[in-house]
Amino acid sequence: xxxxxxxxxxxxxxxxxxxxxxxxxxxxxxxxxxxxxxxxxxxxxxxxxxxxxxxxxxxxxxxxxxxxxxxxxxxxxxxxxxxxxxxxxxxxxxxxxxxxxxxxxxxxxxxxxxxxxxxxxxxxxxxxxxxxxxxxxxxxxxxxxxxxxxxxxxxxxxxxxxxxxxxxxxxxxxxxxxxxxxxxxxxxxxxxxxxxxxxxxxxxxxxxxxxxxxxxxxxxxxxxxxx
Amino acid sequence: xxxxxxxxxxxxxxxxxxxxxxxxxxxxxxxxxxxxxxxxxxxxxxxxxxxxxxxxxxxxxxxxxxxxxxxxxxxxx
Numbered sequence: 001x002x003x004x005x006x007x008x009x010x011x012x013x014x015x016x017x018x019x020x021x022x023x024x025x026x027x028x029x030x031x032x033x034x035x036x037x038x039x040x041x042x043x044x045x046x047x048x049x050x051x052x053x054x055x056x057x058x059x060x061x062x063x064x065x066x067x068x069x070x071x072x073x074x075x076x077x078x079x080x081x082x083x084x085x086x087x088x089x090x091x092x093x094x095x096x097x098x099x100x101x102x103x104x105x106x107x108x109x110x111x112x113x114x115x116x117x118x119x120x121x122x123x124x125x126x127x128x129x130x131x132x133x134x135x136x137x138x139x140x141x142x143x144x145x146x147x148x149x150x151x152x153x154x155x156x157x158x159x160x161x162x163x164x165x166x167x168x169x170x171x172x173x174x175x176x177x178x179x180x181x182x183x184x185x186x187x188x189x190x191x192x193x194x195x196x197x198x199x200x201x202x203x204x205x206x207x208x209x210x211x212x213x214x215x216x217x218x219x220x221x222x223x224x225x226x227x
Numbered sequence: 228x229x230x231x232x233x234x235x236x237x238x239x240x241x242x243x244x245x246x247x248x249x250x251x252x253x254x255x256x257x258x259x260x261x262x263x264x265x266x267x268x269x270x271x272x273x274x275x276x277x278x279x280x281x282x283x284x285x286x287x288x289x290x291x292x293x294x295x296x297x298x299x300x301x302x303x304x
Contacts, residue, residue, distance in 0.1 A: 146298060
């Protein structure tokens, strides 16, 4: 399985993602934002970080960069696109995913481990995953997901809410919402579920001696589903 | 010519920075402040002399980049 991680000026989770993808068997390539095209891939990843210094709005400049046209074409042809953290922000700014990530409700940069619950398994990302409540890491200032009422209804109707913040038992009450996100939303799918954007970082959770290793469930499962 | 644009959050969209500014102003003794909404201001110089044409170009820029219409409104001055 081939994957490509796109690097923008200011991306800083690109190498962690590279390590994670390779650990689970992906042949990963790094692609610079000014490269004319993306090599043949089964998965494209937009990594976390602060692309273009978060100027204007997080992800807004990356969403108009040269390489993004190829990402949009790939996504529209059904290719798998995963956006983590800033990658999620970029996906909303391109319009590939609905809504926007606003500043956290309490105006603080949040850096901590959280639990998220997988809400839908009828997709390439989570089908057959062995664990449904994952301990992952978040590190963001703008993770407060917001969309219009119509968009929220459509997200619900099409089972596009991918993961929600919860406690270790899967209770996704408001008190377990770290950033004020609408309905505790931590990640969403596109309509046909080939695009996933989420704030938590599975790539930071792949080694027991550094962190939890719940990210392993995610990557192991993803590559199995792609085979 | 120069075109000026103001981008603000839509009514009803949470503006934590505006809220913090309002509370600070209240704390400083400006008890008359009921609400503050924060926004962005752009000064755009375009090489179009016709005002109508320039503004229509800037309108396109607002829609495509300067404002995110999910949460923001814009005003061309």
